Amino acid sequence: MRIIRPDNGANIVGTSQVIEAAVGHSVVRVDFYRHINASFATGAKAVMDPPVLIRTVTDGPPWRVNWQLPSGCPVSVSLLVIGFDACGGGNDSPIVTVTTCRQ
DSSP: OEEEESOTTOEEESSEEEEEEEOOTTEEEEEEEEEEEEEOBTBSEEOOOOOEEEEEEOSOSSEEEEEEOOSEEEEEEEEEEEEEETTSOEEEOOOEEEEEEEO
């Protein structure tokens, strides 16, 4: 289980972006999450909120979703996907951290 798009460390500009995951063949559901780590638009400020579910996908590959970038520039965002098999067992991806800019 891993995020294949976007790349770790990527700089993303715009309003939306695709997150895509490569998962094992027994996966029947993938949850896509994002967490704003820090927003430098108003000064370096860490954000302690919990991760936010972007979307759950159950209709099979390709395992991808569009997500709206947070407002401001620059914003550090962590992305995570969790894949579940038919028995409910989950496996999470390594975290990918990107810098976004949405004005």
